[in-house]
Every structure is written in structure tokens, then in C-alpha cells.
Amino acid sequence: MNSLSLVSSRIVCRLLPPSFIVRRAICNRSFGGDDRFEFVVEPNKKRLEGSEFGYFTDENSDSCEIGSRRGDDLSMRRGFPEGAKIDAEKVIEILKQDGPGFDTLLALDELQLQVSGVLVREVLKGILRSVNVLNKTQCAKLGYKFFLWSGKVENYRHTASSYHMIMKIFAECEEFKAMWRLLDEMTEKGYPVTARTFMILICTCGDAGLARKVVERFIKSKTFNFRPFKHSYNAILHGLLVIKQYKLIEWVYQQMLLDGHSSDILTYNVVLYARCKLGKLDQFHRLLDEMARNGFSPDNHTYNILLFVLGKGDKPLAALNLLNHMREVGFDPSILHFTTLIDGLSRAGNLDACKYFFDELGNKGCIPDVACYTVMITTYTVAGEHEKARELFDEMVMKGQLPNVLTYNSMIRGFCMAGKFDEAYSMLAEMETRGCRPNFVVYSTLVSYLRNAGKLSEAHKVITRMVEKGQYAHLVTKFRGYRRC
Secondary structure (H helix, E strand, O other): OOOHHHHOOOOOOOOOOOOOOOOOOOOOOOOOOOOOOOOOOOOOOOOOOOOOOOOOOHHHOOOOOOOOOHHHHOOOOOOOOHHHHHHHHHHHHHHHOOEOOEOHHHHHHHHOOOOOHHHHHHHHHHHHHHOOOOOHHHHHHHHHHHHHHHHOOOOOOOOHHHHHHHHHHHHHOOOHHHHHHHHHHHHHOOOOEEHHHHHHHHHHHHHOOOHHHHHHHHHHOOOEEOOOOOOHHHHHHHHHHHOOOHHHHHHHHHHHHHOOOOOOHHHHHHHHHHHHHOOOHHHHHHHHHHHHHOOOOOOHHHHHHHHHHHHHOOOHHHHHHHHHHHHHOOOOOOHHHHHHHHHHHHHOOOHHHHHHHHHHHHHOOOOOOHHHHHHHHHHHHHOOOHHHHHHHHHHHHHOOOOOOHHHHHHHHHHHHHOOOHHHHHHHHHHHHHOOOOOOHHHHHHHHHHHHHOOOHHHHHHHHHHHHHOOOOHHHHHHOOOOOOO
């Protein structure tokens, strides 16, 4: 393995007094552009089950699963009575018959069901799963009709979780005004408006350009229950981080200071990351200095951010010093820290350093996980070393690390770059055989390369295959010039 001296002999890591380490030795580079992966790649976890900093508790774990139809996992206890599931199916069948000449509410009454929180969640989950571009209005209507009906049943009262579920349906159906009315209703009826409520609204309204309005309302709200966060501003900052509203993070942070709130380690980590992503490295360093002056030592998340900055700035020797310093102060670098560093170095185009730190994992007896393998496979793919990417892919499978959708997309992209479309098709078939459902990025990657290679009919077949499988039909218009036969 090449030594780090071959990577760079000019990198210097300046150390702060014991409380801190990396300072202005990090070069001032831009951090835009290549977003192959998010800063922390943890493909084994659900996309938004937390964020880079992992501060969400179970109460908030459903925060942003609106677009991915994973609201079915929300607030759901395992082992719910089978009878509730059967009853939910009966309710959904009746709701599907809603229309002129059919009394839906009477039909629901005649079922004489035992309405419970489990039943309500199951029904709303089923409606959420059925939402697509063709029946959004109907799904919103049926969901709310059932919500109103069940809320009037004797001996049952909706919970905040029930409100969150119907809000998710409205979010998926783009019924923004209805979401706001539900928020007002929750407040009027004394239901807790929590960080989860904020996440549902911000994930949806952020995409609709209404993020600032949501933030301002929650800042001013006197009923916002922001647990487990220290104060409402941290809950809001963390929520904005999850949906990448980095500029809005800066604005909220300034409002927090004007309101007289002091920063804690979570606040610093969120704002540091936002400034990193915005390329504001001067402000990034000033905040590091302020953090040290206020007596806050870096935690695992702070070190992760610093490693990314060093990697993206192509400072492998400084990163090595940082890893050693972490051990000295009692933080044993994890696979996640190495993955973050390798990802940053990959973006900087430093393949030798990526190989060095990947090999360091093995030297220290650590087994790379799927996230680390995926980052390295992507590094080889971007560098045009497709054979090495394939070797690493085979190695990870042999060692029991199951590839995820990001891994497969990287491999398919590599085969397409090399013009090996038959291998790309085989990889697509393999991932389906192994139960790894291709996402829209996988299909669009393959279609894009086929079109660029002039293979228009084959690209059309891939799109048709996607549609026939019932996947991402609502996104088919994103393929320019596609026409259904």
C-alpha cells in the first residue's frame, strides 16, 4: 500500500489547546457539486430515521417517510392483534366503494367494529400505501372521512399519532391547507404539537417553498412540545438539517441567538454542518473557535464533520492526525468515521488516500460494513477502475455484507460507463432476485446511459419494465420524450 507521504507531503494539521483540534489548517475550498452520497452514508438505516447526528428518539423516527411510503412503520407496535388487521381490510374495502348511491358512513356503522388506536393506524396506513398520482384527491377524502367517523365513535379518542397519520396522507396528497387546519385543530383540542409534527410539515412544505412559514409558526408557538431537544430551536434546526435547508438553518440560528438562547453541542454540530455544506469555511472555523471558548469539546458527530471537511479538502495527513487525537482523548474512531473520511477524500479525487484508509480498517481488525464498501466501490467507479469495483463488490458479498440499492446503482453506473450494458442488465436482475428493489435512480441511471449511447429502444424497454412492475409510474414523465405504447 502506498504510504501517505506519496499522497501529500505538504499537509499540516495545527492543533488547538487540549479541548480542540482542527483549525484553519483546513484549506478553503468549495463544497458544492458532487452529491453522490450524503455526508454520512448509512444505507442500512432507513433514509430519514434520524439524521447525520442521530438525535431523533423513537417518537420522531417517522419524521420524513412521507415520500417513500414508509409511514406504515410509524408509531406501530409489533405484534398488534391480527383481528385489527382483518378489520382494517374490511374498512378499506368499504371506503373504496365510496361514491354516489353508497352510504359509506352507514356501512362502517354496520360493521360494528371495536375502534382502537391500532385499527385507526392500520386503516390510515393502508390508505397511505395506496396513494399515487391517479387517486390523490380520493385518498385524501377517504382518509379524512374515516378519521372523522372514527373520532366520533364512543369510547375512542384520537391520539397525536392518529393526527400525524392523517397529516401524512394530506402531505402525500399535497393537501397543504388541510394539513394546516389539522395543526390548528390539534392545538385547539390540546394535543401535543411535537418535533414529529414539525418534521411532517417541514418535509412537505419545504418542498412546496413554504419552509420559512412553517419555521416562523413553530418559533412563535407556545404549545410546541419539542422533546427530546433542549429547546424548540434545536428541534427546528435538526428538522431543517434532515431536509437540507442549510440556508434556513443559518436564519433560525440567528433568531435563536437574538432570542437569548445559548448553543449546546447539538446546535453547534448542526450549524457547523450547514456551514460546511454552504462552503462558508471562514464562518465554520469561527464557530469552532467559539465552541472551544464556550467550553464545549467535540463529540463523535463533531469529529465526523471535521473528518469530512479534511477529506473533502484533500488533507489526509491532517485527517490521520485527527484520528490519532481522537484515540488520545477517548474517542475510538468507528467505521462510520472512516467511511465519512473516505467519502470526503473520494470527492477530492484522492484515490490513494481512500485506499490507505480503507486498508487501515482491516489492519485494525475492523470489518467494513455495506456503507463503507459502497463508498469505496463508488470511488473506484468514478475513477474509472471498474474491475476493482467489481472485485470489491464480490468481496463484500463473500464476507456476508449484502449490497443495498446504492451499491447496485454504483455498479450499474460503472458498467454503463464502460459500455457493458449486458452486465448492467444482469446486475439489475440480480438485485431484484436478491430482494433489493431498484429505486428510481437505478432506472434513470441505466436509461440515461443507454440514451447517450444511442440505444433508444433499449432505454424504452427499461422504462416499460419499470412501469409494468408498478414502480415509480408517477415519475415516468421525468424521462424526456417517453411515450406509452
